[in-house]
Amino acid sequence: MRLRRLAVSDLRRFRETFELVDLDPGLNLVTGPNESGKSTLVRALQAAFFERHSTTSVTDLRPRDDPGAMPEVALEFEHGGRRYRLTKRFLKKTMCHLEIDGESLEGQAAEERLRDLLGFSFPGKGASQPRHWGIPGLLWIIQGEGQELEQPIRHAREFLRESLGEGFDELAASRGDSLIRSIGSERSELLTKKGNPRGDLQKLEKELAAAREERDGLRERVARYCQSVDRLEQLRREWRRQEETPPWEAAEKKRDQAIRRLDQVEQQQKALAGRQKELESARGERQAIQASLERRRQERDRLADLERNIADLDRCLESTGQTVARLETALEDTRRRLAQAEARRDQVQDARRYVELEERIRDLQTGLQQDEKNLARAREQQKELARLERQLAEGAVDPARVQALEEAETRLSHLRIREESVATRIRYRLLDDRELRLGEETLTGEGETTLIESARLELPGIGELAIEPGGQDLASVAADLRQVQREHEDRLRELGVASLAEARRRLEERKDAENALELARRRLGDLAPRGIESLAADLEGRQSRLANLRTERERLPEPPKDLPPEAEVRETCEHLQTELERFRSRLSEAREERSARHAERERAVGDYQELQARLEDPESRRQAEAAESRSQALEKGIQELETAIREQAAAIDAAQPDILRQDIERFGATAENERKRQQERRGEIDRLEGELGAEGVAGLEEDLAETEARAERLERRHASLDLRAQALDRLLTRLEARRSAMVEQLQAPLRRRVEHYLRLLFPEAELRIDESFEPTQLIREGTADVNFEALSFGAREQVGVILRLAYADALKEAGRPTLIVLDDALVHADEARRQAMQRVLFDAASRHQLLMFTCHPANWRELGVPERPLPAVSP
């Protein structure tokens, strides 16, 4: 749809005709300050479409205080290749005229044609309200309401569905929504949101659980009852059997038999014990007698032993005596041999000493001659040293002074060279016979001289020339030269020489003399390191030593020839010494042994005599014989007793008295147990009979059967209700899943358009739209998801505009007219957003005509369209 012209007259502030013409198919920017009529133009556009020309409730269109006004709106627009012209007048002389490519419609027919074209509705009565505005209500943003979306979308929904095609139809026409509601409510009677049972189902589950519990309890009781019945029968059978042949009686009989048998055995045991005592005493007596006989036998043995011992000792004493004698002889012999060997050893030692002395005397004599020579040389050297020292002291030249002389000479020569270079040169070649006088000097022939100070050159016959040598330096050089020459002469005088060369020669001479002195000192040091006196003293000491040695040698005898080696002689002495010691100790041992044996023999003889006396006593002999005969009698008695005891013990063993005692105990206990068990049976039978006959068990199984029947019924009801709940749950899940899939599919085109614009405003953002096409959430990267209502006013308005543009795109695709009006919209956008929105609007204008009214033209300058300023307010 393209609006070409909008004209108003007699309408609010436009008393005269005002028109917007040549409107651009894309963006149109109508600017003007507040109160300049922008909203009036929007209102006029609304009135032209939404208000019935015949309505009387549009008095707001009248200019102020003009009850007779006839507000009029005229529009020209194109859509679908057709040209529409609409003129509408309100309140007075009302009319509505619509021309479509020459077709002419009037009044209500015209209005309805427009309604169908744009998609809105008329009120039954009175002024048109937003809820009637349908699609234009969505696309035309009234001042300050850009952020409101819910209402406009709701009001347009019906028309949107009509316009946006089959998909919307399908969703609407389907029975799904009401089904989902009713099935959902049926489900919620049985299940919670999470699918847990509630209501009747929950109640039934509880009842069922209770019934099952009751049933299981009864089953257990019945089972116990059956067990008790079986037990009772078993007990009765056992009890009867026991009563018929009582087992305790048999056991008691066996016990009594065992008691009798044990009694007999105990009698036998007593008799046995008496015999055993008798045997024991016989054995004791026998043992005592045998012991006394044994003692006597031992004493005899000892007497024989003593006799043998004394004989042995006698033999031993004899042998020891021989040993002592032999050792005494050997000792004496060794002593003699030792004395001889020691004499021989002394002789050999003297001979060795003699030879040693001879050698040392020889050595000392040789040494003495050398020492005497050295002493003589040292004394010579000392004289030479004294001479050199004297010489050196005489020719003393100070090297530092020679150095100073050298420096003075050097400076003198330098100054002379300088004087030479600065002085005035006079070269002359005179005739042979002529001469000149220069100062005191007479010049002849050919030569050269220098002048360093003013001089007079007499030119004989002519006069004289005064020559002043040039330069200041010359005078000072001359002065320095004189100074240095004086210095030089002083130095020479000091040194006592005529020239520097002489001074140098004297210095060299001195150095040579010093060297010679050093050499002489060293030689003296070598010859007499501790001085000459010490050397002489050493010599004296040696001479006296030599004298001593000679005296000692004189005292020794002349050594004989062919003496054996000293080591051999000494070894022989040592060997003999050792031998001597050994014989001495052996001799002392042998003597000790001999006296010990002797003492031993004395004791043995004493013992022997005492023992012999005792054994030969007649009383003692008689006692021994009596004991012997008593012992034989006892032996016989003991053998008889032992046989008797063995036989009796075997008989008692065979009767097994321990086992008999155990039997008595065992049979007694058996009888008691059997009686006790029978009593217990009786007790349990009585108890069970009481229990089973009690009131509690009456009808137990009947109760169980009833409870089982009740549980079965509840199971059945529960299964049926549970099936219903599951079925409802499945139904709801399936329906909802299918429905959301379909909604998703239907909304896809619109979503694409929203995304297209949203990218320009919030890159990376996503706008969630619910199935009623209303925005719910804005999801931006890096920030939390925000519900649409919670967005700032500005953001909501921007999203609102975007969504409207998306709708416009969708409507345009469906071939519907789209005219977009923005009345002072987006005033809350900051600079960045406004930039973004300008791109959005510019992009939308390539598909739709946009009428934009603003009082801030500067904000929208970058839309790239000329402003259409409204005329200033007339006073």
Place this chain on the structure above:
Amino acid sequence: MPPVTLRLLHTADWQIGKQFGQFEREEAAFLADRRIETVAALGQLATERDADAVLVAGDVFDMQTVSTRTFHRLAEAMQTFAGPWVLLPGNHDAALGESVWQQWRRKVDLPENLHFALEPGVIDLPDAGLAVLCAPLTQRHVLNDLTAAFDTLETAPNRIRVGLAHGSVQGVMMEAAEAQNPIAPDRAQAARLDYLALGDWHGTLRIDERSWYSGTPEPDRFRDNAPGQVLEVEIEAAGATPRVTEHAVGHYRWVSRSFHLRVPEDLEALESAMADWDRRTVLRLELEGELDLAGHQRLARIREAIHARVHALRVKDEGLALLPSDADIADLHADGYVAEVIDELREEQAKDPVSREALKLLLRRLAAEQAEAGS
């Protein structure tokens, strides 16, 4: 002097105390009560037929512990016949050390004409010229033939020998249960019995001319084997062939029917079958096949009608699928995703009962909304 012809009523398997959980409470209560009322009817019949004795061949009680009230009511019901009742313990009410029989005696002062056969042996009824050879179960189950003892049991001279036993006659029923409490098929002959009154089998069954199962007088299960009867046995003299007459005394009829439903004619067949059923019918219906929406709605109405007609109804319809026709779906305006869900559930219903139920719920809801919209 003994009467010319001995007349006995032979019954068994009263199963007093049995409960019926497969039915709703009220229905079940009637079924349980009726078992005692039928005993009264049976006693009434014995009195009317001037019977010499009533022989009950085991399972008088369904369990070993019943309520005192039940004891009293049964004793009262049995007052309808003043002649001798010979009651044999079966497997449900075996003569254990402590049993339902002792309890009954303890709780209720029983009249003299009630004879409990708690031990194997002969109960001699000289007035009737009758010797009853009893083989009571003294344990819940035995593996040997208790009636073997009959062969050597002596009875007083001039007595008609009648055996009374509870168990499975070997080689007749071909059931797993035969292994327990066996009875030789030729027992009557071997033990020189004039008649052998058997219990345990709940239908009337003739083993041979002298050996019969009377069956339970009041049916208690869906099994078409002639239950609900009592046998009148007439024996003219010892050795004579007994004459056996069946009397129907049962109140409720237990009926089980299967229907395959696919086309409207099938529903009509079900509807017309209703004529056979009444307030005494305990009905089990097994429904299978597949029905469209209309068929289903009609079936629902028929079911309500049947339920109203019979005493108790159990329906097993897991095998019945709901197959809405294309026309059904169009009628319901079930388009878009709702139609997709219907298709999905229709595919699944054979395998998944939840889906089957979901489909039913969905279609029912759609139909209901449709009806509301239409009205």
